[in-house]
Amino acid sequence: MFAKNQKVDLALNREVEQLIKTGGKERILPIVQAGEPVLRQQTVRYNGQLSRKTLDKLIETMRITMTEAPGVGLAATQIGLGLSLAVLEDHVRDDEDDPREIGELPFHVIINPSYEPVGEETRSFYEGCLSFDGYQAVRRRWLDIDARWQDEDGTWHEERLHGWPARIFQHETDHLSGELYIDRAEIRSLTTTENLEDFWCEDPVPTEAAEELGFEL
Numbered sequence: 527m528f529a530k531n532q533k534v535d536l537a538l539n540r541e542v543e544q545l546i547k548t549g550g551k552e553r554i555l556p557i558v559q560a561g562e563p564v565l566r567q568q569t570v571r572y573n574g575q576l577s578r579k580t581l582d583k584l585i586e587t588m589r590i591t592m593t594e595a596p597g598v599g600l601a602a603t604q605i606g607l608g609l610s611l612a613v614l615e616d617h618v619r620d621d622e623d624d625p626r627e628i629g630e631l632p633f634h635v636i637i638n639p640s641y642e643p644v645g646e647e648t649r650s651f652y653e654g655c656l657s658f659d660g661y662q663a664v665r666r667r668w669l670d671i672d673a674r675w676q677d678e679d680g681t682w683h684e685e686r687l688h689g690w691p692a693r694i695f696q697h698e699t700d701h702l703s704g705e706l707y708i709d710r711a712e713i714r715s716l717t718t719t720e721n722l723e724d725f726w727c728e729d730p731v732p733t734e735a736a737e738e739l740g741f742e743l
Contacts, residue, residue, distance in 0.1 A: 532574035534576065534577050535576070538576065539576050545584075546583050553586065553587040553591070554590060554594050555605045556605075557604050557657060557659075558603065558605065558606050565604070565701070567704050568702075568703055568704050569608045569704075570609055571638055575609070585678060591605065592615070597656045598615060598616040598631070599612060599613065599615075600612060600613050600656065601698050601702055612635075612699070612701065613634065613636070614634045615634070616630075617631070627649075629690060634677075635678050636673075636677075636699070637675060637678065637680075638675060639673065641673045641674065641687075641692075641695060641696060642671060642672045643671055645669070647669040648668055649666070649669050650665065650667075651664065651665070651693070652665075652722060652726070652732055652735075653693070657701075660718055661716060663711035663715045664715035665710065665711045667692070667696050668696065669688065669692065670687070671692045673687050712741040714739050714740050715736070715741050717735075
C-alpha cells in the first residue's frame with residue numbers, strides 16, 4: 527500500500543489536472559518525442575502524491591491516449607510527467623503461430639514497476655515506440671521475467687511474464703528509468719515503419735533483415 531502519512535502534493539496535483547485538460551473532451555494527450563529531456567530522466571517513485579480522483583483521471587487519460595495512438599503501452603514520461611507509472615494492454619492476434627509469442631495482456635496500471643530476468647533466454651524482434659514515431663529497430667529482450675508492480679490501490683503484484691507481454695513490460699518499465707528501446711537496439715536494423723512493412727514484415731523473425739542490413743541476431 528502507499529504510505530498512510532503521504533500528503534497530496536497540491537502543486538503536482540494541479541499540474542496533472544492541467545495536463546489532463548490539454549487532452550480536451552477526448553482526453554487524448556500529445557506524446558513526447560525523443561530529444562525531450564523528460565524521456566531521459568529517472569522518474570519519481572509514486573507514493574500517493576495525487577488525490578485518488580486525479581490519479582483515476584490520469585490513468586483513464588493515459589489509457590485513451592495509448593489506445594488511440596495506437597499502442598500497447600504508455601509511460602507517464604511519454605506525456606511529460608516524471609512519475610513512475612505506466613499503462614499496458616495488448617491482445618492475442620489472429621495468427622496463433624506468431625514466433626513473437628504474443629499473449630493476452632489485459633489492461634494493467636503498473637506503478638513503481640521492476641523486473642528481473644528468469645533464465646538466460648532472449649529473443650530479438652523489431653520493436654517500436656510511440657516516442658520514436660515512424661521508426662522501428664531490432665531489440666534483444668529477456669524471454670521471461672519476474673515482474674513486480676503496484677496497482678492504483680497501492681497493492682503489490684508479482685507475476686512471471688513470457689514472450690511479448692514480457693517485452694511490453696520491459697519496454698515501459700525502462701521508460702521510467704530514462705531509457706529508450708533504441709539505446710540498446712541493433713542500430714543497423716533501424717528502419718522507417720513504411721520500409722519495415724515493404725521489406726521485412728513477412729517473417730516476424732528478422733533473419734532476412736539481419737543478412738541484408740548487416741547485423742547479428
